[in-house]
Amino acid sequence: MIHSPEPNTPEPDSGKQTARHCLAIADWQPATVRAVLEQARSFLEVVGRPVKKIPLLRGKTMMNLFFEPSTRTRVTFELAAKRLSADVISLSAQETSAQKGESLLDTLHNLEAMGIDVIIVRHRLSGAAAFLAQHAGPNISIVNAGDGSHAHPTQALLDCFTIMQHKRQVAGLVVAIVGDIRHSRVARSLMRALDMLEVAELRLCAPKTLMPTELGAYRAHPMHDLAEAVSGCDVVIALRLQKERMTQALLPSEQEYFRYYGLTRAHLALARPDAIVMHPGPINRGVEIAGDLADDPQAVILQQVTNGIAVRMAVLAMCVAAQKKVPSG
Numbered sequence: 001m002i003h004s005p006e007p008n009t010p011e012p013d014s015g016k017q018t019a020r021h022c023l024a025i026a027d028w029q030p031a032t033v034r035a036v037l038e039q040a041r042s043f044l045e046v047v048g049r050p051v052k053k054i055p056l057l058r059g060k061t062m063m064n065l066f067f068e069p070s071t072r073t074r075v076t077f078e079l080a081a082k083r084l085s086a087d088v089i090s091l092s093a094q095e096t097s098a099q100k101g102e103s104l105l106d107t108l109h110n111l112e113a114m115g116i117d118v119i120i121v122r123h124r125l126s127g128a129a130a131f132l133a134q135h136a137g138p139n140i141s142i143v144n145a146g147d148g149s150h151a152h153p154t155q156a157l158l159d160c161f162t163i164m165q166h167k168r169q170v171a172g173l174v175v176a177i178v179g180d181i182r183h184s185r186v187a188r189s190l191m192r193a194l195d196m197l198e199v200a201e202l203r204l205c206a207p208k209t210l211m212p213t214e215l216g217a218y219r220a221h222p223m224h225d226l227a228e229a230v231s232g233c234d235v236v237i238a239l240r241l242q243k244e245r246m247t248q249a250l251l252p253s254e255q256e257y258f259r260y261y262g263l264t265r266a267h268l269a270l271a272r273p274d275a276i277v278m279h280p281g282p283i284n285r286g287v288e289i290a291g292d293l294a295d296d297p298q299a300v301i302l303q304q305v306t307n308g309i310a311v312r313m314a315v316l317a318m319c320v321a322a323q324k325k326v327p328s329g
């Protein structure tokens, strides 16, 4: 079975700033998170240039291996690799020999035999990326683009980057995460990252059926009343209902859900006047967020997408730099 639970308590900060793999925020030191966010700032300048390309990863090959659908993560990883002058190959599950019974491990060994430098993997099974990393040789990095409900580290990094763009730092902020937290790999990674960056208060707002079962693992306040949860917040983050990971009926209806947990402009009015509204996407208008709030100037949802390119460039650059190259063959 592929499974790798997040450790409840991150290792003490050793000051180590680099990592070969990007599997879960909890595996990293706060110094690594901060180093990636700092590097992403300079890459954001690159992606804003008329010629959006630097030669940092020229001669390297990235493989996007997506066993689940994606728009933002897959495209921004592909763009990030291209901006760094790497060669990129993208495959979805339907295009791989997994369809013909090949195991994930055999797929890994075949890609290694082709000299791939980085595999960016999205998989429905929690622990799939860690499983690949455990079996990978020294010349390859594994980047987790989302595994089950476990982790989505680069989404958490780009969310923190976006918060820091608007609020300068995470320390001292009051942040609310609203929606289907139980099934959310984004929330699990983001809670770890916000904690490392010393968020002042983290509120989790969801019906009981959508709260994480391992609530005690996080430094966060569970709440059930949305108006109370967003009051005085600096940042409000909405999450969609992840129906693909629900194994039983957890809600009466989407209409009823929107009535109690759908974010609206009326909720934003309860937050701080300069509050920002975020969403990792894809958004479901009229379910977890009202359409006019998603389009509000205080909603930074599309900025999150843009920042994803710079942050993923920083992750790819760091992982490749941390590889210990051993001659192959």
Ligand code: CP
Binding pocket: 069, 070, 071, 072, 073, 074, 146, 155, 280, 281, 282
């Ligand atoms: N936020 C996110 O992971 O979006 P995609 O599923 O489109 O990649």
